[in-house]
Amino acid sequence: xxxxxxxxxxxxxxxxxxxxxxxxxxxxxxxxxxxxxxxxxxxxxxxxxxxxxxxxxxxxxxxxxx
Amino acid sequence: xxxxxxxxxxxxxxxxxxxxxxxxxxxxxxxxxxxxxxxxxxxxxxxxxxxxxxxxxxxxxxxxxxxxxxxxxxxxxxxxxxxxxxxxxxxxxxxxxxxxxxxxxxxxxxxxxxxxxxxxxxxxxxxxxxxxxxxxxxxxxxxxxxxxxxxxxxxxxxxxxxxxxxxxxxxxxxxxxxxxxxxxxxxxxxxxxxxxxxxxxxxxxxxxxxxxxxxxxxxxxxxxxxxxxxxxxxxxxxxxxxxxxxxxxxxxxxxxxxxxxxxxxxxxxxxxxxxxxxxxxxxxxxxxxxxxxx
Numbered sequence: 001x002x003x004x005x006x007x008x009x010x011x012x013x014x015x016x017x018x019x020x021x022x023x024x025x026x027x028x029x030x031x032x033x034x035x036x037x038x039x040x041x042x043x044x045x046x047x048x049x050x051x052x053x054x055x056x057x058x059x060x061x062x063x064x065x066x
Numbered sequence: 067x068x069x070x071x072x073x074x075x076x077x078x079x080x081x082x083x084x085x086x087x088x089x090x091x092x093x094x095x096x097x098x099x100x101x102x103x104x105x106x107x108x109x110x111x112x113x114x115x116x117x118x119x120x121x122x123x124x125x126x127x128x129x130x131x132x133x134x135x136x137x138x139x140x141x142x143x144x145x146x147x148x149x150x151x152x153x154x155x156x157x158x159x160x161x162x163x164x165x166x167x168x169x170x171x172x173x174x175x176x177x178x179x180x181x182x183x184x185x186x187x188x189x190x191x192x193x194x195x196x197x198x199x200x201x202x203x204x205x206x207x208x209x210x211x212x213x214x215x216x217x218x219x220x221x222x223x224x225x226x227x228x229x230x231x232x233x234x235x236x237x238x239x240x241x242x243x244x245x246x247x248x249x250x251x252x253x254x255x256x257x258x259x260x261x262x263x264x265x266x267x268x269x270x271x272x273x274x275x276x277x278x279x280x281x282x283x284x285x286x287x288x289x290x291x292x293x294x295x296x297x298x299x300x301x302x303x304x305x306x307x308x309x310x311x312x313x314x315x316x317x318x319x320x321x322x323x324x325x326x327x328x329x330x331x332x333x334x335x336x337x338x339x340x341x342x343x344x345x346x347x348x349x350x351x352x353x354x355x356x357x358x359x360x
Contacts, residue, residue, distance in 0.1 A: 030081065031076075032098050065201050065203075066322055
């Protein structure tokens with residue numbers, strides 16, 4: 001879980017737990033939100049909003065789809 | 067109005083829907099099914115909602131949750147019965163056939179031997195699909211007997227019991243694309259084409275989405291298909307057959323639309339949210355009426 005987060009009046013940032021790159025949230029993150037790191041392409045899930053914390057998003061499972 | 071949205075991860079689509087619902091003044095709660103359990107004897111917590119929108123990526127979770135929530139007397143969008151019909155290609159095909167909606171020929175077998183016989187009698191190529199699955203996974207074009215024998219043996223040996231139902235579809239020589247019609251509340255709202263150099267044209271497999279004029283024929287087929295499976299919201303996939311024209315291929319109950327808003331110019335999440343509020347409003351009114359009668 002990541003704890004290296006920064007909050008400004010407009011954006012919140014967090015470090016990618018895979019590559020350390022910076023992730024920016026232009027609006028308040030939602031619990032369960034999935035974001036992709038533009039640095040390494042890994043998908044991360046917001047597991048806590050206060051404090052902001054990320055985990056690797058779960059892998060696609062067999063019964064997932066449209 | 068109070069609306070719950072079921073999910074197991076909040077993707078761009080779910081965020082857009084939450085935003086659209088909130089913009090329309092709904093009180094919305096996102097409920098993560100990975101962290102949810104149900105008490106079959108007590109659905110009081112769920113009865114506070116006028117509507118539950120299912121947006122779980124997991125079919126198992128979707129069906130489990132909506133079946134239970136409906137027992138509590140709460141309306142789900144889509145209803146569990148519609149999810150059942152859309153998620154199972156065999157059941158979708160049966161409903162399309164029953165409604166006389168043009169669709170590719172489908173053969174079903176429950177043993178590899180019977181499947182091989184059906185394929186040989188039909189002729190090559192055919193498309194072999196799992197009855198339950200999405201995003202083009204495990205969908206295979208079978209070009210000859212060698213491939214058929216190998217695929218059927220692998221499925222029956224390595225697959226789950228569900229893989230033992232062989233869904234064999236005639237191969238449609240489509241022009242490098244398939245079509246998709248979005249239907250919300252019984253009305254076709256937008257259409258796209260999905261183009262790819264690969265014979266599979268799922269955007270999940272890299273196909274590109276392009277806006278498409280919503281012709282009366284597309285709208286009619288889309289609306290009839292959505293109606294035959296009882297969907298509030300659905301994406302209907304169609305193939306262009308050189309001989310028979312448009313054929314309904316599949317129906318998606320929890321559609322993705324992130325790439326179809328700018329390409330069509332249609333605010334798909336807004337239209338879904340508006341329909342959700344219409345359903346929620348009707349439910350809320352009905353409840354008030356019932357409450358007044360008690």
